[in-house]
Amino acid sequence: MRHKKGRKIKPGIKYCGGCNPKYDRADVVKKMQHVLKDKVDFGSLEDEEISGILVVVGCETACVDASRFKKIPIWVITQPGDAEKFICDMK
Amino acid sequence: MPMMTSQQYEDSLRKLNLVVYMFGERIKNVVDNPIIRPSMNAVALTYELAHRPEYEDIMTATSHVTGKKINRFTHIHQNNGDLVKKSKMGRLIGAQTGCCFQRCVGMDALNALSINTYNIDAKYCTKYHERFIDYLKYVQENDLTCDGAMTDPKGDRSLPPHKQSDPDMFMHVVEEKKKGIIVRGAKVHQTGAVNSHEIIVMPTISMREADRDFAISFALPSDTEGIIYIMGRQSCDTRKMEGPGNIDQGNTLYGGHEAMVIFDNVFVPWERVFMYKEYDFAGELVEQFASYHRQSYACKVGVGDVLIGATQAIAKYNGVEMASHVRDKIIEMNHLNETLYCGCIACASEGHKEASGTYAVDTLLANVHKQNVTRFPFEIARLAQDIAGGLMVTLPSQKDYDCPEIGKWMDKYFRGNAEYPTEERMRILRLIENMTLGTAAVGYLTESMHGAGSPQAQRIMIARQVNLDEKEKLAKKLCGIKKEEK
Numbered sequence: 001m002r003h004k005k006g007r008k009i010k011p012g013i014k015y016c017g018g019c020n021p022k023y024d025r026a027d028v029v030k031k032m033q034h035v036l037k038d039k040v041d042f043g044s045l046e047d048e049e050i051s052g053i054l055v056v057v058g059c060e061t062a063c064v065d066a067s068r069f070k071k072i073p074i075w076v077i078t079q080p081g082d083a084e085k086f087i088c089d090m091k
Numbered sequence: 092m093p094m095m096t097s098q099q100y101e102d103s104l105r106k107l108n109l110v111v112y113m114f115g116e117r118i119k120n121v122v123d124n125p126i127i128r129p130s131m132n133a134v135a136l137t138y139e140l141a142h143r144p145e146y147e148d149i150m151t152a153t154s155h156v157t158g159k160k161i162n163r164f165t166h167i168h169q170n171n172g173d174l175v176k177k178s179k180m181g182r183l184i185g186a187q188t189g190c191c192f193q194r195c196v197g198m199d200a201l202n203a204l205s206i207n208t209y210n211i212d213a214k215y216c217t218k219y220h221e222r223f224i225d226y227l228k229y230v231q232e233n234d235l236t237c238d239g240a241m242t243d244p245k246g247d248r249s250l251p252p253h254k255q256s257d258p259d260m261f262m263h264v265v266e267e268k269k270k271g272i273i274v275r276g277a278k279v280h281q282t283g284a285v286n287s288h289e290i291i292v293m294p295t296i297s298m299r300e301a302d303r304d305f306a307i308s309f310a311l312p313s314d315t316e317g318i319i320y321i322m323g324r325q326s327c328d329t330r331k332m333e334g335p336g337n338i339d340q341g342n343t344l345y346g347g348h349e350a351m352v353i354f355d356n357v358f359v360p361w362e363r364v365f366m367y368k369e370y371d372f373a374g375e376l377v378e379q380f381a382s383y384h385r386q387s388y389a390c391k392v393g394v395g396d397v398l399i400g401a402t403q404a405i406a407k408y409n410g411v412e413m414a415s416h417v418r419d420k421i422i423e424m425n426h427l428n429e430t431l432y433c434g435c436i437a438c439a440s441e442g443h444k445e446a447s448g449t450y451a452v453d454t455l456l457a458n459v460h461k462q463n464v465t466r467f468p469f470e471i472a473r474l475a476q477d478i479a480g481g482l483m484v485t486l487p488s489q490k491d492y493d494c495p496e497i498g499k500w501m502d503k504y505f506r507g508n509a510e511y512p513t514e515e516r517m518r519i520l521r522l523i524e525n526m527t528l529g530t531a532a533v534g535y536l537t538e539s540m541h542g543a544g545s546p547q548a549q550r551i552m553i554a555r556q557v558n559l560d561e562k563e564k565l566a567k568k569l570c571g572i573k574k575e576e577k
């Protein structure tokens with residue numbers, strides 16, 4: 001899913017609970033925010049104008065229920081590699 | 092205030108007027124006492140994490156009574172997903188603190204009472220469940236920490252409450268008044284007692300009619316008149332007085348505590364009474380609470396994560412991390428720890444709905460899990476000590492390390508792999524000492540043994556829950572035995 005030219009995409013971040021994460025989720029998000037600061041406007045789920053959901057989970061179990069967000073795009077980050085792919089897609 | 096911040100929690104404790112004794116003296120400022128403070132920090136983390144987006148999915152829930160977002164520690168489980176999240180929360184906070192964070196006991200008491208009050212009402216047309224729901228709303232709205240107080244001193248273990256030479260060995264009602272009851276007795280080994288806003292009292296064993304005066308359950312503010320706390324000692328506890336960040340403390344941030352709690356003729360208003368002489372429900376409440384609390388020992392998995400991490404670090408500092416037996420021992424530690432995790436996830440996933448609507452864990456699996464907890468942390472601790480080496484118990488103090496005349500010798504001779512500073516090696520050794528025989532061993536080892544019931548209590552439950560006849564039938568069918576037993 002690519003963003004439309006000239007408009008910053010605004011995903012809301014939803015973390016899993018982080019019971020036993022295999023990588024540092026907050027750190028990975030920080031890196032994404034830094035690299036994509038000109039392209040992506042990261043928000044929270046409470047923000048009204050989000051255009052997608054970035055689900056950041058600590059392992060493949062991915063125990064976050066994102067079913068209520070059917071109408072907007074969902075990106076799932078399960079490992080740092082997924083974050084790199086997201087960065088490439090957004091660039 | 093549906094969810095307090097950690098600062099608001101700390102401030103709320105300062106407003107309590109608790110009667111706390113330690114080392115023969117009344118403690119006036121409980122919150123800032125250096126021995127108690129680390130345990131307060133651990134409870135405070137349960138508030139802090141609930142406000143952090145990267146943990147809120149586990150740490151918070153939606154109240155089934157108010158519809159508001161609440162801290163999971165005040166939640167009544169509404170489905171198996173809630174039960175699974177509870178197990179995950181235990182591992183998460185155990186790993187963040189490396190110790191007992193104290194808040195689960197109250198959560199387990201609330202959930203057990205939500206089932207038990209409903210069932211008593213169904214049999215006796217009483218109004219306990221309504222009272223309980225009012226109480227629950229109060230706890231949720233104010234985001235309170237509750238002490239779950241089950242264990243009585245019990246006196247002679249071979250005698251029931253009414254046959255004890257001193258009736259105060261089990262909490263009992265001594266007077267009935269128009270507006271409530273007067274109770275007397277004590278609760279021992281109370282986890283997090285002086286970090287709690289409320290104390291929820293439950294009977295400690297199944298009871299018969301002769302014990303009806305002992306079959307009581309109620310909740311009170313922790314600073315109610317007549318309640319006295321006497322802090323339990325922990326091995327190496329006074330090291331916490333040697334200054335913040337002290338190496339010898341091992342865990343420089345967090346800790347747990349237990350206290351004995353005396354009820355010296357304490358008044359309980361009727362609206363806070365949840366069981367009154369319904370002796371036939373005492374056993375059910377004990378079993379419900381025990382099953383939930385046996386699940387709660389998911390915390391030991393998180394604490395195990397820290398001990399495994401410390402062992403891996405000391406293996407590097409000692410220069411043995413590549414040795415095959417060391418690697419194998421660390422794999423074994425992980426195997427044991429993850430086996431524990433399997434149990435607490437399994438009993439939650441196989442949960443079921445009770446008549447009250449509350450979800451309860453699978454009793455058999457919760458007991459199997461806790462039985463494993465009485466063993467595996469001891470083996471994990473043994474392996475940690477094996478890899479750490481003897482220095483974890485012979486290391487001189489930080490004061491010696493800081494002393495200009497002798498510190499240099501410690502720095503020289505206690506260095507392992509030259510890539511790492513001596514101080515790091517000392518800190519990790521002290522952490523392993525703390526968790527396997529210092530203050531945190533109370534929670535990681537002896538509490539694993541006795542907390543939520545001694546090993547035999549689980550074996551009794553396992554014996555009751557397994558269907559041996561069915562297993563026998565399966566075996567007989569396969570080997571061609573056709574005759575049914577009479």
Ligand SMILES: Cc1cc2nc3c(=O)[nH]c(=O)nc-3n(C[C@H](O)[C@H](O)[C@H](O)COP(=O)(O)OP(=O)(O)OC[C@H]3O[C@@H](n4cnc5c(N)ncnc54)[C@H](O)[C@@H]3O)c2cc1C
Pocket residue numbers: 196239240241242244245248249279280281282283349533534537538541542543544545546547548
């Ligand atoms: C660190 C820690 C924290 C705890 N936190 C809490 C808490 O927050 N709230 C709470 O309510 N409780 C708490 N407990 C109490 C815990 O539930 C009890 O320790 C446990 O139930 C065992 O009781 P006990 O310590 O009196 O030991 P005992 O009951 O004396 O048991 C010692 C041994 O005697 C055996 N035994 C006991 N009675 C009999 C009998 N009648 N017949 C045959 N054998 C018997 C037991 O199986 C065991 O092997 C905590 C305990 C610990 C150690």
Ligand code: SF4
Pocket residue numbers: 190191192193194195196282387388389390391534538542
């Ligand atoms: S020992 Fe574990 S389950 Fe018990 S109160 Fe402490 S953290 Fe909770």
